[in-house]
Amino acid sequence: MNRIGDRPLLHVDAHAHAWRPAEARTRFRAGLTGPTAGVAAGHTQVNLISVPADWAYDMLLFCQRNPKPRPVLDVTDAGSHTTVLADGADLRTDLPRYRVWRDGELVAEPTDVRAHWRDDLVSFLIGCSFTFEWALTEAGVPIRHIEQGRNVPMYMTDRQCRSAGRLHGPMVVSMRPVPPEHLAAAIRESSLLPAVHGGPVHCGDPSVLGIGDLGHPDFGDPVEIAPDDIPVFWACGVTPQAAVTASRPPFAITHAPGQMFLTDARDAQYRVLSAA
Amino acid sequence: MNRIGDRPLLHVDAHAHAWRPAEARTRFRAGLTGPTAGVAAGHTQVNLISVPADWAYDMLLFCQRNPKPRPVLDVTDAGSHTTVLADGADLRTDLPRYRVWRDGELVAEPTDVRAHWRDDLVSFLIGCSFTFEWALTEAGVPIRHIEQGRNVPMYMTDRQCRSAGRLHGPMVVSMRPVPPEHLAAAIRESSLLPAVHGGPVHCGDPSVLGIGDLGHPDFGDPVEIAPDDIPVFWACGVTPQAAVTASRPPFAITHAPGQMFLTDARDAQYRVLSAA
Missing domain, CATH: 3.40.1640.10 (PSTPO5379-like)
Structure with a gap:
C-alpha cells in the first residue's frame, strides 16, 4: 500500500x-x-x-x-x-x-x-501535523522521527470518533517521543495551533489509548525512544482515511x-x- | 423587534x-x-x-x-x-x-x-461573546457596556462573509471601548478563545469597517466611550441572523x-x- x-x-x-x-x-x-x-x-x-x-x-x-x-x-x-x-x-x-x-x-x-x-x-x-512540527522545531523541541530519517509512527486507537450520518471510525494518533525538559514547550506550541490538531490527546502510557506496542505502528515507521523520553500522542490527519475504510x-x-x-x-x- | x-x-x-x-x-x-x-x-x-x-x-x-x-x-x-x-x-x-x-x-x-x-x-x-467577556473580566479588563448596564453595541460592516451555497450576508461586529493599558490583555485573552469569536477583527477607526457613527449601533445599545478608550471590534454571533435576513x-x-x-x-x- x-x-x-x-x-x-x-x-x-x-x-x-x-x-x-x-x-x-x-x-x-x-x-x-x-x-x-x-x-x-x-x-x-x-x-x-x-x-x-x-x-x-x-x-x-x-x-x-x-x-x-x-x-x-x-x-x-x-x-x-x-x-x-x-x-x-x-x-x-x-x-x-x-x-x-x-x-x-x-x-x-x-x-x-x-x-x-x-x-x-x-x-x-x-x-x-507538519505545521505543528514547524512550531516545535522553532521552540527547540527535538523531533525524533526527523532525526532518525523516518516517517512519524501512527496508531489506531480504541477511541471512536463522534459519528456523523453515515461516517464513523476510530481516532488515529501520531506519536512523538519528547524529552521531559521539552514537554511543556511541545504542549504549549501545539496547543497554540488548534487549526492543525492542537495540543496532544495523551501523554505517557499508550495502553490508555488501546495501543499495545509502540514498536509496531499501524501506519508510518517505528521510531527509537530515548530512555527518558515521554511518548506524546496527537490526533492525526490519517483519521479521515480510517473513516473511509470503516464507513465505505x-x-x-x-x-x-x-x-x-x-x-x-x-x-x-x-x-x-x-x-x- | x-x-x-x-x-x-x-x-x-x-x-x-x-x-x-x-x-x-x-x-x-x-x-x-x-x-x-x-x-x-x-x-x-x-x-x-x-x-x-x-x-x-x-x-x-x-x-x-x-x-x-x-x-x-x-x-x-x-x-x-x-x-x-x-x-x-x-x-x-x-x-x-x-x-x-x-x-x-x-x-x-x-x-x-x-x-x-x-x-x-x-x-x-x-x-x-459572553465567554470572552468572562475571560476579559478575569484579566481585569473593564467592560464598559456592563458598567453602564447596557447591551453591547453591534454594527453591520461593509465586509461580506465568504458565501456558501445560498447563504451570504455581511459580517456583524460588537464593539467594546478598551482603555489603552488593557488593550494587550483584551486582545490576548480573546485570541486564546478561538471557539468563541477569537481575537478582534479591528481596533481603532470604525470607518475601516464601513461604520459611520458609533453612537447609532444597528443592534444593542450605544455605549459611552471614555476619552482615551480605543474602540475594539469583534466578530459577532448576530452575523447568522443577518445572513437569514439577506439570504431568506x-x-x-x-x-x-x-x-x-x-x-x-x-x-x-x-x-x-x-x-x-
Missing part, C-alpha cells in the same frame, strides 16, 4: 526546502512524486479528501464533531478543483500522489486524478500518506495569537 | 448569577424570560440557529468559511432537540425567548417553539438577541491551552 510508483522519487534537499509553494506544485503537476516533508518550509501542507456531494454534509459534520483529528482549513464548491489557499492550483494534478477509493477499498495510486474526477466532488483540505463511501480521492498538498498559506498564520 | 413579551422579566441578580445551568434551563422552560448576561456565571452560553435539513450543509459550510463570526460548538442530528452540551435539555423550550423566521422575515417571538418545530430541523449552537431561507428559528441557551460547558474549557 505504501509502495512508490513509476515516477522519480522526490529527494527533499536544501533546494526543495527553499521552493516557493507554486514552484513545488508545478513540479508535482509535471510528475515529480514523493514525500513532501520539508518542502517549501514554513508553508502550510494539508491533507486532501474529496467525496461526492451527497456525502459532503456527513463529512463536514464529521469534521466539526471531531475537530482535533479533522481541522478543516478549506472546503471547495462541488466540482471545483481550485482553493482559496493556493493561487492557480489544480487539486486534480498538483499533489505528488493520490489514492482513489471505491466502497472503502484502495483501487489506485495515481499521480494525477483527472481521469477519476467527477463533477460532484467536494474537496476538504485538512490541517497537517462509494467513492473518495485522498492524498497518498506523506505526500501532501502545498498551499500558499504560512504555518505561522495558524497560530492562534496571529490567526487572520 | 426588541420588545419583551408577556412573561415576567428576568432580573439577573446574585441569585441568577449562582444558578447551575440546569436550574436556569428549568426556569426558562417554565416561562421565565429576559436577557441571560451573567446567568450561571462561568458556564458557556450559545447562539441558536435551526434550519431545515435542506439548508444545513450551506449553513455548516457558511460557518466553516467564516469561523470568527460563526464558531460552531455543536450541530444536532436532523429533528433532534437535544445536544451533547447540555444534559437533559430541550432546545424547543429551554431558551428564554426565540425568534421564528419565514423567508427572512421575523414572524414570531415565542418563549417556546414546540408549535413551530419541524422534524427536519438541524440546530447549530454557536459560540457567544424559507424557515429558521433563532434565539432572541441576548437571550441565549445555557449549556453545561464551562467558559474555561474553550481556552485554547486547555481545550478538550
Whole structure:
C-alpha cells in the first residue's frame, strides 16, 4: 500500500526546502512524486479528501464533531478543483500522489486524478501535523522521527470518533517521543495551533489509548525512544482515511500518506495569537 | 423587534448569577424570560440557529468559511432537540425567548417553539461573546457596556462573509471601548478563545469597517466611550441572523438577541491551552 510508483522519487534537499509553494506544485503537476516533508518550509501542507456531494454534509459534520483529528482549513464548491489557499492550483494534478477509493477499498495510486474526477466532488483540505512540527522545531523541541530519517509512527486507537450520518471510525494518533525538559514547550506550541490538531490527546502510557506496542505502528515507521523520553500522542490527519475504510463511501480521492498538498498559506498564520 | 413579551422579566441578580445551568434551563422552560448576561456565571452560553435539513450543509459550510463570526460548538442530528452540551435539555423550550423566521422575515417571538418545530430541523449552537467577556473580566479588563448596564453595541460592516451555497450576508461586529493599558490583555485573552469569536477583527477607526457613527449601533445599545478608550471590534454571533435576513431561507428559528441557551460547558474549557 505504501509502495512508490513509476515516477522519480522526490529527494527533499536544501533546494526543495527553499521552493516557493507554486514552484513545488508545478513540479508535482509535471510528475515529480514523493514525500513532501520539508518542502517549501514554513508553508502550510494539508491533507486532501474529496467525496461526492451527497456525502459532503456527513463529512463536514464529521469534521466539526471531531475537530482535533479533522481541522478543516478549506472546503471547495462541488466540482471545483481550485482553493482559496493556493493561487492557480489544480487539486486534480498538483499533489505528488493520490489514492482513489471505491466502497472503502484502495483501487489506485495515481499521480494525477483527472481521469477519476467527477463533477460532484467536494474537496476538504485538512490541517497537517507538519505545521505543528514547524512550531516545535522553532521552540527547540527535538523531533525524533526527523532525526532518525523516518516517517512519524501512527496508531489506531480504541477511541471512536463522534459519528456523523453515515461516517464513523476510530481516532488515529501520531506519536512523538519528547524529552521531559521539552514537554511543556511541545504542549504549549501545539496547543497554540488548534487549526492543525492542537495540543496532544495523551501523554505517557499508550495502553490508555488501546495501543499495545509502540514498536509496531499501524501506519508510518517505528521510531527509537530515548530512555527518558515521554511518548506524546496527537490526533492525526490519517483519521479521515480510517473513516473511509470503516464507513465505505462509494467513492473518495485522498492524498497518498506523506505526500501532501502545498498551499500558499504560512504555518505561522495558524497560530492562534496571529490567526487572520 | 426588541420588545419583551408577556412573561415576567428576568432580573439577573446574585441569585441568577449562582444558578447551575440546569436550574436556569428549568426556569426558562417554565416561562421565565429576559436577557441571560451573567446567568450561571462561568458556564458557556450559545447562539441558536435551526434550519431545515435542506439548508444545513450551506449553513455548516457558511460557518466553516467564516469561523470568527460563526464558531460552531455543536450541530444536532436532523429533528433532534437535544445536544451533547447540555444534559437533559430541550432546545424547543429551554431558551428564554426565540425568534421564528419565514423567508427572512421575523414572524414570531415565542418563549417556546414546540408549535413551530419541524422534524427536519438541524440546530447549530454557536459560540457567544459572553465567554470572552468572562475571560476579559478575569484579566481585569473593564467592560464598559456592563458598567453602564447596557447591551453591547453591534454594527453591520461593509465586509461580506465568504458565501456558501445560498447563504451570504455581511459580517456583524460588537464593539467594546478598551482603555489603552488593557488593550494587550483584551486582545490576548480573546485570541486564546478561538471557539468563541477569537481575537478582534479591528481596533481603532470604525470607518475601516464601513461604520459611520458609533453612537447609532444597528443592534444593542450605544455605549459611552471614555476619552482615551480605543474602540475594539469583534466578530459577532448576530452575523447568522443577518445572513437569514439577506439570504431568506424559507424557515429558521433563532434565539432572541441576548437571550441565549445555557449549556453545561464551562467558559474555561474553550481556552485554547486547555481545550478538550
